[in-house]
Amino acid sequence: MTLRVLAVDDSLTMREMLRAALSAAGFDVTLAEDGLDALDRLAEAAPDLIVTDLNMPRMDGFGFIEAVRAGDTAARVPILILTTETGAKLKDRARAIGATGWITKPFDEGSLVATINRVAAV
């Protein structure tokens, strides 16, 4: 079954890179440009896994993860954070609100896909 991935990033460049990388890996990709946009698309995308940026307008990655975990649609879907941030405090916070993993930008296409497959297989 094709893995459905919801990728959230406010940067068009990043979104297009993610689309290219994830589509090439055979995933069914839905893109969203910030947390609120992602929430809007959540039901339709029905993702098996979510990749999200942290710094975004309107609703940032933390807000988005909290909202997803508090909702019904994808409360149990693994969420990978993809960000340029590296701070330990931020990682702790992410862990506490239910993020599944943390990937630092810039990402390596192969590793990203491998990580997604690994996380999705759990």
Next chain:
Amino acid sequence: MAPPTDLRAIFFEEAEELLIALDAGLRRIESGDAGGETVNAVFRAVHSIKGGAAAFGFANLVGFAHSFESLLDDIRSGERVVDAPLVAALLDASYHLADMVNAERSETPLDPAVMQHAHEVLVATRDPASQRISIEVPFAAVPMDFVPLPLAGRIFDIDFAPHADAFAAGHEPSLVLRDLCALGKAQVVLDASALTADFDPAQCRLRWQIRLETDRDEADLRAVFDFIAGHCDLAIRDAVQHPSGDVSAPAAPPPLPASPVRAETPAPRSDVRPETRPEPRPETRPEAQAPRATIRVDVDRVDRLVNVAGELVIHHAMLAEAILRSGKRAETDVDRSLDQLKQLSRQIQDSVMAIRAQPVKPLFDRMHRILREAASVAGKQARLVIEGETTEVDRTIIERLADPLTHMIRNSVDHGIEKPAARRAAGKPETGVVTIQAAHRSGRVVITLSDDGGGIDRDRVRQVAINRGLIAPTADLSPSEVDALLFLPGFSTAAEVSALSGRGVGMDVLRSEITALGGRISIASQPGKGTALTISLPLTLAVMDGMVVEAAGQVLILPVSSIVETLRPDGSAGHRLGLADPVVELRGICLPVIDVGAALGFRDMPVDLAGRICVVVERDDKNTVALLVDAIHDQRQVVIKSLEDNYGHIPGIAAATVLGDGSVALILDPVELLPSRSLRKPAVPARTPIAAE
């Protein structure tokens, strides 16, 4: 991973937008709005540029953006108070960031010394004490930092072991288990291994392992055990840390929890938790950020559409002509269909042009930097005021306006705005104001750039023109004619004016830039009060409403936007004033008459006004003239085909178009159309209409 080139294009396109957002945000901060959302937006812009740049391996850019971001982060976190020097440093940093992006885009590296300096200044701004500067590249070689996080709050393994006296204390473990199961999907395994054959039913010897899949967090779980606190051993763990934990078949009595948590420990209060849980509430979305329903389309595709729509207009005209010739036009069905087709073609044309129309705001916003830099070089103080920035113009025009506007801004700062001391002496605020304004006026877009500087020094201009041999020393020129001398080729290239004009660009160059866009430029000045340059441009370079006229046997097009009215002069209306140029009297005003046929050299003057038609056109300088034509045929939309690429600029001719019968007609430029005798002195504009006695 080397990202493909189309992603590169997307990155640079996005970076440009981010730089605009950055600039706008910094200027909001400059004007005193250092609010959280503004600073956040600025931070995000830099952050996104950094993120994208990292993906493409633009190490210098990443390093600089990182330092920039750190400084912004200090502001965001309130560690740094925003003051004027800081804003100036942020603006400078944003300009350098823009330069770095452009350098990467054009693949022309910046001078490393310049980059080093900019970076040092930035780092020193953040930490004035810092002497050591290293252009660090924080992300150059970070491949993949994957930290697997447990599914905290998702799946818990819970060991629940009531003490032997639990029953005696009035506790019923099954109720606790029921509450726990209500929190999510639970697998409960009873461990009865402590039961012996002679157990005491009053003592609790049972324990449970529960794997709970829940959206609650650990505190919620602990809250369930609040009441049995003190009478049980409790351990709650994240299930992921025990991937081998097969809860359906615990091998042995479960190992003691690594860090047993005595339930006496007061559990976090459960009653306040739900309050703090964030809920996605659509109504809390900032209205200002309503989602945009937009798509990105390649410009080439739009341009193709514009061209095809233009062809459609031409072919509609051809069809109409063919039907007319066949004599079928009289049939009402044909006529009505043709009319509808005309309406639809027109709508398609308008819709297509609307796609390409863009507000002038991004273009105007770029002028802040130009002004700032020009003022800094000239040792002056100036600020830019923008008005009418939502005015929309065809993007092809916007693109080509950047250079002329830049020249105009520099000229205003160099020549218009006085030095602070001079301004003070003149009783003006030290900071000069340059205002750039856009508006739609009669089918054209009019951009005015005005300053509150000293105005044109007309004596000096006059003297320079005489020295350059441009005018006779005895020439009697009105103030506006003196001002217009500035546009003469050769005027501002004179050495003595160069010193005065700093790095400004000659006004003649400016004028040819504007003319090349089908635009016109005029200047107005008040001594001591300031100077205003006005440029007027067509809304589009693709199509226009034209009046089809005939003069000396030639079919010509006049732009409808410039036509005020038409009249058929009777014998008494025409006058000749001394020279051969006639005037026509219109409601007590005498208008100069330009015979189009003669002005373009199709025939010799003079012709008789009687039996011909005067088309009264308004020029940008508000002068009104009457163009004499032999007949008016039609009014229709025409597609503009530029002639300049092939024939250069011909005064009086704006472009050409293709008519319905396939023939080519010239489109006139009424402003440049001059009486045949005046062609040799184009710099001096025609005088205002003379009021009749």
